[in-house]
Amino acid sequence: xTIPRGKVVAVMGSSGCGKTTTLRLIGGQLxxxxxxxxxxxxxxxxxxxRGLYDLRRRMGMLFQFGALFTDMSVYDNIAFQMREHTDLxxxxxxxxxLMKLHAVGLRGAHDLMPAELSGGMARRVALARAxxxxxxxxxxxxxxxxxxxxxxxxIGELIRKLNNALGASSIVVTHDVQxxxxxxxxxxxxxxxxxxxxxxxEEIKRSTVPYVHQFVWGEADGPVPFQYPSRPYGEELxxxxxxxx
Amino acid sequence: MDNGLLRALRNLGQRVTSxxxxxxxxxxxxxxxxxxxxxxxxxxxxxIREIYFTGVLSLIIILVSGLFVGMVLGLQGYDTLARYGSTxxxxxxxxxxxxxxxxxxxxxxxxxxRAGSAITAEIGMMKATEQLSAMEMMAVxxxxxxxxxxxWGGVIxxxxxxxxxxxxxxxxxxxxxxxxxxxxxxxxWSQMQASVDFRQDILNGVIxxxxxxxxxxxxxxxxxxxxxxxAEGVSGATTRTVVTSSLAILAADFILTAFMFTGT
Numbered sequence: 058x059t060i061p062r063g064k065v066v067a068v069m070g071s072s073g074c075g076k077t078t079t080l081r082l083i084g085g086q087l088x089x090x091x092x093x094x095x096x097x098x099x100x101x102x103x104x105x106x107r108g109l110y111d112l113r114r115r116m117g118m119l120f121q122f123g124a125l126f127t128d129m130s131v132y133d134n135i136a137f138q139m140r141e142h143t144d145l146x147x148x149x150x151x152x153x154x155l156m157k158l159h160a161v162g163l164r165g166a167h168d169l170m171p172a173e174l175s176g177g178m179a180r181r182v183a184l185a186r187a188x189x190x191x192x193x194x195x196x197x198x199x200x201x202x203x204x205x206x207x208x209x210x211x212i213g214e215l216i217r218k219l220n221n222a223l224g225a226s227s228i229v230v231t232h233d234v235q236x237x238x239x240x241x242x243x244x245x246x247x248x249x250x251x252x253x254x255x256x257x258x259e260e261i262k263r264s265t266v267p268y269v270h271q272f273v274w275g276e277a278d279g280p281v282p283f284q285y286p287s288r289p290y291g292e293e294l295x296x297x298x299x300x301x302x
Numbered sequence: 303m304d305n306g307l308l309r310a311l312r313n314l315g316q317r318v319t320s321x322x323x324x325x326x327x328x329x330x331x332x333x334x335x336x337x338x339x340x341x342x343x344x345x346x347x348x349x350i351r352e353i354y355f356t357g358v359l360s361l362i363i364i365l366v367s368g369l370f371v372g373m374v375l376g377l378q379g380y381d382t383l384a385r386y387g388s389t390x391x392x393x394x395x396x397x398x399x400x401x402x403x404x405x406x407x408x409x410x411x412x413x414x415x416r417a418g419s420a421i422t423a424e425i426g427m428m429k430a431t432e433q434l435s436a437m438e439m440m441a442v443x444x445x446x447x448x449x450x451x452x453x454w455g456g457v458i459x460x461x462x463x464x465x466x467x468x469x470x471x472x473x474x475x476x477x478x479x480x481x482x483x484x485x486x487x488x489x490x491w492s493q494m495q496a497s498v499d500f501r502q503d504i505l506n507g508v509i510x511x512x513x514x515x516x517x518x519x520x521x522x523x524x525x526x527x528x529x530x531x532x533a534e535g536v537s538g539a540t541t542r543t544v545v546t547s548s549l550a551i552l553a554a555d556f557i558l559t560a561f562m563f564t565g566t
Binding site: 084086110111113114116118120121122124125126127128137138141142 | 424427428431432433435436437438439440441442443447
């Protein structure tokens with residue numbers, strides 16, 4: 058799997074197939090048991106903690122439910138990395154924070170606390186926080202999960218726009234096919250930890266791989282069975298209830 | 303039967319080894335917290351904020367409890383001393399009990415349930431909502447930024463709270479003994495002054511409360527950081543903080559007392 062510079066790449070697959078794990082491997086929060094992860098030429102799993110922290114300063118990550126710091130205001134959330142990693146004067150940080158918030162359309166919400174935000178707003182604030190230090194790589198973990206249709210397209214457009222504006226690369230881990238196919242350059246389909254298909258949005262829509270077809274068109278049964286693996290139905294019913302206690 | 307016995311043995315062994323493993327993990331965590339304290343002590347505002355949350359917000363419960371404990375000591379002490387006709391020693395009894403034992407121990411137990419549980423719940427929730435993970439991804443070490451300030455906030459607050467507890471307790475003893483029952487005010491204070499030794503009594507009390515502060519803060523930050531990232535996990539961790547640190551306080555109190563007051 059390669060993520061070219063300047064592109065938005067989606068990693069799709071059903072829940073539990075290893076998508077989020079992929080992001081954690083890239084961020085160095087997990088170590089691979091075999092193989093290697095390279096970011097900007099550096100092998101992530103061989104970096105020491107200082108090297109890893111240096112690399113992470115150039116990455117931004119949007120967590121599934123935003124993961125905003127609940128004890129800080131929106132403003133402080135976005136200023137957090139600037140204050141931790143730079144010696145910028147507070148006046149400059151103020152301008153930068155408002156610029157980031159303006160980019161996601163929430164300049165007016167800077168003094169709210171995370172608990173006062175709606176789901177879509179929290180996601181946008183988290184997005185502004187992820188790009189606080191103008192990263193070269195932005196990772197999105199399920200950016201569309203649990204959003205209403207309006208917030209959904211706002212987030213989708215922002216992902217595309219911000220990637221182009223920053224000249225960054227983006228990885229979008231998602232199972233929202235329709236929304237993500239609108240904005241991405243390339244798609245990887247993952248099932249049980251393996252890439253089963255890849256291609257541009259058009260190629261994926263026309264794909265004949267059974268798993269991809271089932272996924273894109275949302276069919277209930279197919280290569281991914283409806284039933285969780287179990288003993289044969291008849292056998293299990295005939296065996297009677299186990300004795301508890 | 304053999305199978306049952308074997309299974310019981312295996313369970314026992316597994317429990318013991320997992321406890322030992324956890325203790326080792328907690329010790330390494332403690333060491334990491336100390337080593338990563340640069341941020342907490344360098345950017346002292348972070349720690350002061352935690353002193354406010356753990357210390358200042360615990361003031362009411364500490365002060366009120368101190369007052370009542372002192373008042374009870376005044377009543378009980380008077381009753382006992384009256385049998386020997388030495389009620390003027392009430393001030394000594396109240397102040398020594400508080401400064402040596404009740405101040406550090408009761409304040410630490412209250413601190414564990416008021417502030418320790420809050421620290422555990424806060425860190426546990428931060429973990430459950432991926433805030434700690436997010437911080438790591440922003441190249442900020444959560445142990446330095448979240449854990450260490452809370453740890454030091456607790457360690458600094460504890461001796462101060464224990465001192466306030468003792469002071470309130472002595473005042474409570476004075477209210478009951480002198481104002482209510484009518485023990486002679488002059489002998490209440492002068493005997494206290496004459497018999498409470500700074501090094502032997504007060505300093506040892508402060509050392510105790512400092513040790514208890516380390517215990518409570520360590521258990522609280524560790525349980526929060528180690529909590530299962532679910533609602534159940536955080537509630538379990540909060541309970542464990544109160545139970546573990548209370549037991550540890552009482553055990554440590556026995557050991558410290560055995561070394562400090564050897565019956566001179």
